[in-house]
Amino acid sequence: MSIREWPAAERPRERLLERGAASLSDAELLAIFLRTGVSGRSAVDLARHLLDQFGSLRALLEADLPAFSAHLGLGPAKFAQLQAVLEMARRHLAERLRRESALESPQAVRDFLKAQLRHEPHEAFGCLFLDSKHRVVAFEILFRGTIAGASVHPRQVVKRALAHNAAALILCHNHPSGVCEPSQADRALTRQLQQSLELIDVRVLDHFIVGEGEPLSMAEYGWL
Structure with missing residues (x-):
């Protein structure tokens, strides 16, 4: 069953909008980033598989391009998107310090x-x-x-x-x-x-x- 067929209250994106990002698991957050799954796996299933393969969300976030791209569902485009997200987070934290x-x-x-x-x-x-x-x-x-x-x-x-x-x-x-x-x-x-x-x-x-x-x-x- 694809995520679109899930009850609205169980879909990661809808839950994030209703309850906030902190309410989601690592796999659900990663699924929102992935957006789509692969044949036979929803985005959440793929996210769980990737977390199992990398060992943790942190290990996935810190992987270099060759290690990242070696996994099904990931590639240079996703790697670039992820690096952009991480850099935005760093700049947000830096801006917060400049104000306080x-x-x-x-x-x-x-x-x-x-x-x-x-x-x-x-x-x-x-x-x-x-x-x-x-x-x-x-x-x-x-x-x-x-x-x-x-x-x-x-x-x-x-x-x-x-x-x-x-x-x-x-x-x-x-x-x-x-x-x-x-x-x-x-x-x-x-x-x-x-x-x-x-x-x-x-x-x-x-x-x-x-x-x-x-x-x-x-x-x-x-x-x-």
């Missing part, structure tokens, strides 16, 4: 950093540059490294802070292992960057580590 103080919107900061860093296969280090009211001026990934770690140079961080005329910044990096616990090297680097940035009167407000689950805030743990 980063200190007053800690969840917005976490959501933004997850969108920017969690898909990175190797360690990446970035900065949120803030103005005097702690609104985001810019976000940059400054260093990328191997899974073992990225080589971060304080001079470059200072240079970019001056270029953006930043009054403060939030440091961030990802742990591809998924474990958010900061290493001794993470803490030492944070102290080093604090000291370097103090010389140009730029405050380090926090250092977030992005892994599985919610990003860890070093400031909340008293490590700043």
Whole structure:
């Protein structure tokens, strides 16, 4: 039976419009994105099959073009659409931060950093540059490294802070292992960057580590 033959209250699109997107399962959300199924499978059945093949919705969203296109019902056109959707989501989160103080919107900061860093296969280090009211001026990934770690140079961080005329910044990096616990090297680097940035009167407000689950805030743990 195709989705069009389902009772209206059970169709994913109608349920989304009536109850909101949060009420739908991963498979139902993916089915709306797919729009159509394949021979012998409705869009929802295909979505369930794809989630089973990839292992999770996140794995599907983070797949590269060859891995994505290798599955029935997917291809370069769908991949392009998906990348556009993901980029719109990142820009929406960035715009939200530009309107609000980063200190007053800690969840917005976490959501933004997850969108920017969690898909990175190797360690990446970035900065949120803030103005005097702690609104985001810019976000940059400054260093990328191997899974073992990225080589971060304080001079470059200072240079970019001056270029953006930043009054403060939030440091961030990802742990591809998924474990958010900061290493001794993470803490030492944070102290080093604090000291370097103090010389140009730029405050380090926090250092977030992005892994599985919610990003860890070093400031909340008293490590700043």
